[in-house]
Amino acid sequence: xxxxxxxxEKTLSIGAYPAVSLQKARKVRDAAxxxxxNGEDPSEDKQEQKRLRREASGQTFEKIGGMFLDxxxxxxxxxxxxxxxxxxxxxxxxxxGKKPIxxxxxxxxxxxxxxxxxxxxxxxxxxxxARIGSVFRYAVASGLxxxxxTHALRDALIRPTRQHRAAITDPAAFGALLRELDxxxxxxxxxxxxxxxxxxAQRPGELRHAKGSEFDETxxxxxxxxxxxxxxxxxxxxxxxxxxxxxxxxxPLTGESEYLxxxxxxxxxxxxxxxxxAALRRMGYSGDEMTAHGFRATFSTLANESGLxxxxxxxxxxxxxxxxxxxxxxxxxxxxxxxxxxxxxWVGYVDELRAS
Numbered sequence: 001x002x003x004x005x006x007x008x009e010k011t012l013s014i015g016a017y018p019a020v021s022l023q024k025a026r027k028v029r030d031a032a033x034x035x036x037x038n039g040e041d042p043s044e045d046k047q048e049q050k051r052l053r054r055e056a057s058g059q060t061f062e063k064i065g066g067m068f069l070d071x072x073x074x075x076x077x078x079x080x081x082x083x084x085x086x087x088x089x090x091x092x093x094x095x096x097g098k099k100p101i102x103x104x105x106x107x108x109x110x111x112x113x114x115x116x117x118x119x120x121x122x123x124x125x126x127x128x129x130a131r132i133g134s135v136f137r138y139a140v141a142s143g144l145x146x147x148x149x150t151h152a153l154r155d156a157l158i159r160p161t162r163q164h165r166a167a168i169t170d171p172a173a174f175g176a177l178l179r180e181l182d183x184x185x186x187x188x189x190x191x192x193x194x195x196x197x198x199x200x201a202q203r204p205g206e207l208r209h210a211k212g213s214e215f216d217e218t219x220x221x222x223x224x225x226x227x228x229x230x231x232x233x234x235x236x237x238x239x240x241x242x243x244x245x246x247x248x249x250x251x252p253l254t255g256e257s258e259y260l261x262x263x264x265x266x267x268x269x270x271x272x273x274x275x276x277x278a279a280l281r282r283m284g285y286s287g288d289e290m291t292a293h294g295f296r297a298t299f300s301t302l303a304n305e306s307g308l309x310x311x312x313x314x315x316x317x318x319x320x321x322x323x324x325x326x327x328x329x330x331x332x333x334x335x336x337x338x339x340x341x342x343x344x345x346w347v348g349y350v351d352e353l354r355a356s
Contacts, residue, residue, distance in 0.1 A: 001029055005041055012043045059144045061104055061135065062097035065089040068138045076227055080205065088131035091116065101139050106149040110156055122160035129153055166287060167294030169301040175353030177290065180283050182354070190279045192250050193261050193271065197292060199243045199347050201299035201317060204292040206235075208270045210260045212251070220244060235319045238340045240347040303346065313338040 001012045014020060014028045032042035069085050077085075089097075095112045096104050109132055116125040133150035140148060168174045178198065184191040197207060206224055215222050222237040229235050239247070250260060257267035276292035296318055303314050313335040 001032060003032065003036055003042075005036055005039075010041070010043055012046065059101055059139070060098055061101045062089075062093045064101055064139050064142075064144060065093065065097070065135045067142075068135045071138065078227055084127075085131060088128050089135070091128055092132050092135075101136070101145050104149065106152045109149060110153055113153065113157060117158055122158045125157050126160065129157065165291045165293045165297065166289055167297035167301075168290050169298055171302060171353055172356070174298055174302070175356055177283075177285070178350060178354040184279065184283060186279055186282060187264070187275075189250065189253055189261055189271070190275055192246050194276055194279060194292070194295075196243060196246055197276070197295040198298075198350060199240065199246070200237055201296050201346075202237060202319070203296070204276055205273065208259075208261055208273065208275075211258050212260060213258070215239070215247065215260075217244065217247075229319060233319075236336070237317075238336075238343040240343045242347045242351070299346065302349070303342065306345075306349075308345065309342050310335065310338060313342055317342060 001014060003010055003012065012028075012032055014025050017025075020028075035042045035045065066089075069082065069089065072082060072085055092109075092112060095115075096108055099108075109129070113125045113129055116128060129150050133148050136145055136148040136150060139145035168177055181191060181194055181198070184194075193207060197204060200207070200222070202224070206228055209228055210222070210224075214224060220239040222239055224235040224237065226234045247260075254260060254262055254267070259267070259270045261271040263269040263271055277287070280290055280292065281287070300314060300318060303309055303317075304311060316335050317339055
């Protein structure tokens with residue numbers, strides 16, 4: 001098709017007959033005339049569309065997923081978060097990582113999620129859908145995709161049944177566990193780790209990754225950096241006398257490592273996440289009775305049942321986020337003084353249960 005634009009004669013190639021029918025050629029011609037009437041060049045538009053298609057074919061899910069992971073890394077996400085993202089992206093890449101992100105459809109993603117569901121991993125399937133959606137939303141924001149197809153899959157997956165981590169909340173049974181810890185015949189560092197969990201009620205992962213530099217023995221405070229915390233905020237843990245004694249016992253055992261609880265295989269890495277739970281199993285406590293994470297529930301239950309403490313102070317000790325925006329705004333004081341008293345009461349109460 002010949003045409004003139006801004007006084008210059010140009011040519012638009014529509015396609016070869018019979019691959020392009022006369023009817024289709026007329027439609028392209030009519031669209032081109034409309035563009036020319038608006039001062040637009042149909043030939044340049046055609047070249048631009050070709051360029052966009054070439055770019056889109058190179059923007060694969062795997063490539064954009066890598067860009068998203070790099071963004072998380074630069075944002076200072078924890079190693080656990082980065083590892084989970086990498087794992088989920090690996091599952092997705094197996095099926096459609098090499099495909100252009102614009103060519104990936106909801107049914108295509110659902111087939112991948114169904115494979116995970118078929119193994120009974122319902123929670124993983126939901127997390128995988130969310131992670132894939134994060135990559136698509138990143139692509140949309142970057143101008144590399146137009147929609148997030150995972151939104152249509154929100155109700156397509158089997159909802160997992162929430163299971164709380166097992167915990168001992170009966171005072172007498174907890175006292176028995178404390179006595180079992182005193183005579184634990186495994187690694188001394190593992191025994192101390194479990195005893196500190198019982199006293200400090202922090203997450204096992206935060207304790208495993210604890211470094212000596214985070215502990216101020218003069219002020220008796222463990223300062224956990226925001227990067228290690230689930231809620232991404234610095235968290236401060238008061239250290240009562242019994243906790244300080246355990247730390248004194250621990251340091252000669254691991255003095256050459258920056259970690260308080262280094263791996264037995266390499267002091268450059270922290271203790272394995274399975275070590276403490278394995279110790280509980282060795283002591284005779286099944287996964288349905290007690291877990292390393294369960295020490296937090298034990299503390300929360302018994303401290304609340306005592307009626308002696310402000311529930312907000314207990315929640316702050318556990319580093320739980322206040323969901324109510326107004327309450328969070330007024331709760332800027334971290335209940336520190338009460339938390340210190342709560343910490344001292346708790347270790348005393350633990351001693352009473354152990355003795356009884």
